[in-house]
Amino acid sequence: MTSKLTTSNRAGWGFALPGFALIATFIVLPFIFAFWLSLTNQRLISPNPTEFVGLDNYRSLLSIDVLSIEPERDAAGALVRDDDGALSYPAVRGFTRNNPDYPQYAGMREWFRWHWGDTAKVVIATDVIFWKALANTLTFVLVVAPVQGALALGLALLINQRLRGINFYRAVYFMPVVVSIVVVSLLWRFIYDGEDGLLNNLLSALTFGAFTGMDWLGNPDTALGSIMAMSIWQAVGFHMVIWLSGLQTISPTLYEASAIEGASKWQTFRYVTWPGLRNTAVLVVIVITMQAFALFAQIDVMTNGGPLDSTQTVVFQAVERGYGKQDISGGSTISVILFVLVLTISLIQRWLAREKT
Amino acid sequence: MATVKLRGIRKSYGPVEVIKGVDIDINDGEFVVFVGPSGCGKSTLLRMIAGLEDITRGTLEIDGKRVNDLEPSKRGIAMVFQTYAIFPHMSVRENVAFGLTINGVGKAEKEAKVAEAARILQMEHLLDRRPSALSGGQRQRVAIGRAIVRDPKVFLFDEPLSNLDAALRMDMRMEIGKLHQDLGASMIYVTHDQVEAMTLADRIVVLKDGQVMQAGAPMDLYHEPANLFVAGFLGAPSMNFMDVRVSEVTESNVTVSNGALDPVAVPRKGRDFTPGQQATLGVRPQYLSPAETGRGMLHGRVALTERLGSETVLDITLKDGSKLIAALGEDRILAPGTEVNLNFDPGQAHVFPEQR
Numbered sequence: 001m002t003s004k005l006t007t008s009n010r011a012g013w014g015f016a017l018p019g020f021a022l023i024a025t026f027i028v029l030p031f032i033f034a035f036w037l038s039l040t041n042q043r044l045i046s047p048n049p050t051e052f053v054g055l056d057n058y059r060s061l062l063s064i065d066v067l068s069i070e071p072e073r074d075a076a077g078a079l080v081r082d083d084d085g086a087l088s089y090p091a092v093r094g095f096t097r098n099n100p101d102y103p104q105y106a107g108m109r110e111w112f113r114w115h116w117g118d119t120a121k122v123v124i125a126t127d128v129i130f131w132k133a134l135a136n137t138l139t140f141v142l143v144v145a146p147v148q149g150a151l152a153l154g155l156a157l158l159i160n161q162r163l164r165g166i167n168f169y170r171a172v173y174f175m176p177v178v179v180s181i182v183v184v185s186l187l188w189r190f191i192y193d194g195e196d197g198l199l200n201n202l203l204s205a206l207t208f209g210a211f212t213g214m215d216w217l218g219n220p221d222t223a224l225g226s227i228m229a230m231s232i233w234q235a236v237g238f239h240m241v242i243w244l245s246g247l248q249t250i251s252p253t254l255y256e257a258s259a260i261e262g263a264s265k266w267q268t269f270r271y272v273t274w275p276g277l278r279n280t281a282v283l284v285v286i287v288i289t290m291q292a293f294a295l296f297a298q299i300d301v302m303t304n305g306g307p308l309d310s311t312q313t314v315v316f317q318a319v320e321r322g323y324g325k326q327d328i329s330g331g332s333t334i335s336v337i338l339f340v341l342v343l344t345i346s347l348i349q350r351w352l353a354r355e356k357t
Numbered sequence: 358m359a360t361v362k363l364r365g366i367r368k369s370y371g372p373v374e375v376i377k378g379v380d381i382d383i384n385d386g387e388f389v390v391f392v393g394p395s396g397c398g399k400s401t402l403l404r405m406i407a408g409l410e411d412i413t414r415g416t417l418e419i420d421g422k423r424v425n426d427l428e429p430s431k432r433g434i435a436m437v438f439q440t441y442a443i444f445p446h447m448s449v450r451e452n453v454a455f456g457l458t459i460n461g462v463g464k465a466e467k468e469a470k471v472a473e474a475a476r477i478l479q480m481e482h483l484l485d486r487r488p489s490a491l492s493g494g495q496r497q498r499v500a501i502g503r504a505i506v507r508d509p510k511v512f513l514f515d516e517p518l519s520n521l522d523a524a525l526r527m528d529m530r531m532e533i534g535k536l537h538q539d540l541g542a543s544m545i546y547v548t549h550d551q552v553e554a555m556t557l558a559d560r561i562v563v564l565k566d567g568q569v570m571q572a573g574a575p576m577d578l579y580h581e582p583a584n585l586f587v588a589g590f591l592g593a594p595s596m597n598f599m600d601v602r603v604s605e606v607t608e609s610n611v612t613v614s615n616g617a618l619d620p621v622a623v624p625r626k627g628r629d630f631t632p633g634q635q636a637t638l639g640v641r642p643q644y645l646s647p648a649e650t651g652r653g654m655l656h657g658r659v660a661l662t663e664r665l666g667s668e669t670v671l672d673i674t675l676k677d678g679s680k681l682i683a684a685l686g687e688d689r690i691l692a693p694g695t696e697v698n699l700n701f702d703p704g705q706a707h708v709f710p711e712q713r
């Protein structure tokens with residue numbers, strides 16, 4: 001039965017219009033705005049008129065270089081060593097401040113360095129915090145995506161069994177997803193607390209007092225890891241449900257066929273389950289990656305990017321610049337860079353997971 | 358090659374018993390067909406033999422060994438499913454070789470076995486295709502190939518042809534028959550299609566509500582159905598039943614009649630009747646013919662004539678209002694409304710003490 005409504009082209013567009021309008025208003029338009037603002041020096045509130053600055057914002061965010069610094073030598077050409085025998089190097093700011101020999105390094109600061117023989121290789125960037133944020137975000141993605149994906153699959157396999165009360169477990173694993181990430185972050189601040197946190201208490205009880213406590217979020221070495229662990233825990237249930245729906249599309253007769261052939265558990269997973277989850281895997285990986293890149297609320301609630309910028313992230317920086325520092329153009333630039341980054345990675349993932357014929 | 362022995366097999370899902378005590382002996386190399394209406398428990402029975410369902414009670418023996426608690430893969434069976442159950446992401450070759458791959462069989466042996474199965478099923482040209490590029494019949498062939506490669510003692514088929522169209526079903530039916538001749542393996546085949554049952558089986562087991570109604574060679578069941586259910590289930594078009602009244606019982610015969618049927622003495626085949634009781638008379642449509650001379654035994658009018666080419670089917674409304682079908686060998690047109698008197702050989706008729 002084809003009514004006029006289902007065949008009319010105009011009706012079709014009519015139905016699509018509300019969706020289009022919402023997407024255009026809240027996604028496409030803001031993005032175009034952001035792109036435009038990233039080419040200006042717009043501030044949130046400013047007495048000065050906005051100027052078009054071209055790619056200056058991108059330049060100052062992205063410029064990065066490696067500086068090779070030779071150790072200092074005395075008049076005879078011998079290496080100068082201090083009392084401990086360590087080499088001494090000229091200060092980086094000698095190159096980056098008012099040095100007419102190195103105009104390209106003007107205004108840059110040291111991010112980190114390593115040694116190549118006696119030469120010190122110093123990575124310098126105009127916007128070191130942005131680079132730290134980018135590095136933290138990528139680390140977060142590289143750890144969280146595989147761990148969370150695998151963990152979620154493991155849980156999905158466990159709860160895909162026909163057991164009595166299995167819905168209870170499904171609900172329990174899914175519960176953190178329903179709770180707002182802000183609330184979860186607040187709760188985990190208590191868990192990670194350095195003084196009397198739940199985790200410290202637990203560890204000290206388990207080690208009979210040998211473990212004396214740790215300020216998980218206050219220590220630059222553990223802060224990012226702590227946030228990763230908590231983020232993995234919070235969203236694992238969501239991806240578990242996606243995996244579960246994928247698992248349930250696999251025909252039970254395929255499992256019966258492989259049981260008759262004598263496949264072990266692992267072989268069944270390898271030859272039946274995993275190939276059947278192919279499309280689900282692409283979805284899960286892309287969604288986790290995008291969510292991980294968007295890491296913000298946990299940082300905002302738990303660490304504010306600290307300590308020592310060890311938990312700075314790209315989105316946190318975008319917000320911090322745009323609203324904290326009222327630098328709308330800087331925030332917009334970061335947003336555009338993040339967009340391009342996530343888009344590129346998603347496209348690469350899709351290409352890698354394409355159907356090979 | 359093996360024998361399969363079912364003794365008092367029962368299956369319950371919770372409080373519901375779906376298989377109610379089944380005893381069957383399947384001989385070495387025999388082709389046995391389980392047939393019955395939907396929901397009678399054919400699949401359940403087959404899956405218990407395969408080991409995919411637990412056996413609630415009773416014993417199952419394959420080759421004289423109790424296998425109730427043995428894993429499916431250890432029972433020496435291979436199964437072909439209605440929905441093919443071939444792995445979509447593997448080529449035909451990989452699918453057929455699946456069991457061998459799983460069990461770490463060497464490459465040369467694997468190649469040889471796959472080639473042999475492909476030859477038997479005439480699908481050498483399909484080996485490198487993906488299942489998505491195969492027709493339904495070809496997919497089922499792949500599934501059968503996977504079973505052949507296992508070299509099983511017993512083949513199990515669960516309605517393997519139900520998803521195929523009529524023409525293909527006939528081809529595949531013949532191929533499965535040929536496969537049985539070639540391999541000589543024991544086969545158990547589940548279907549609700551009585552044509553498949555009649556053509557393929559060495560022995561048919563008719564099931565109803567989880568119980569065996571009758572088991573025997575196809576023509577024995579056709580000619581000597583043990584009860585009303587089997588009589589009505591086998592044969593197409595199905596047997597005509599008439600409600601009749603018993604007037605006389607002798608050593609070998611019982612005389613029955615009703616408003617449209619003149620009294621006729623039919624062999625009672627050891628069944629017990631008492632004069633005056635109601636009974637059911639069954640006559641296959643093929644054994645009814647219009648009386649050439651005399652007044653015939655059954656009286657009615659033609660309601661409809663259907664010419665099928667090989668035979669002509671008459672729908673007849675009897676004098677007492679009941680309906681009847683007669684299949685005539687020759688092309689004979691009787692206009693609707695014509696009065697007919699039918700004759701049949703009482704030796705080909707069946708009377709059952711139970712009522713419909």
Ligand SMILES: Nc1ncnc2c1ncn2[C@@H]1O[C@H](COP(=O)(O)OP(=O)(O)OP(=O)(O)O)[C@@H](O)[C@H]1O
Pocket residue numbers: 370375393394395396397398399400401402549
């Ligand atoms: N998992 C189950 N739980 C409860 N009842 C079941 C289950 N599986 C099957 N049954 C019941 O057992 C009976 C037999 O089912 P079975 O699948 O063996 O029928 P079948 O003869 O193969 O029918 P069909 O020709 O439709 O395939 C049916 O009444 C069905 O409802």
Ligand SMILES: [Mg+2]
Pocket residue numbers: 399400401516
């Ligand atoms: Mg069935």
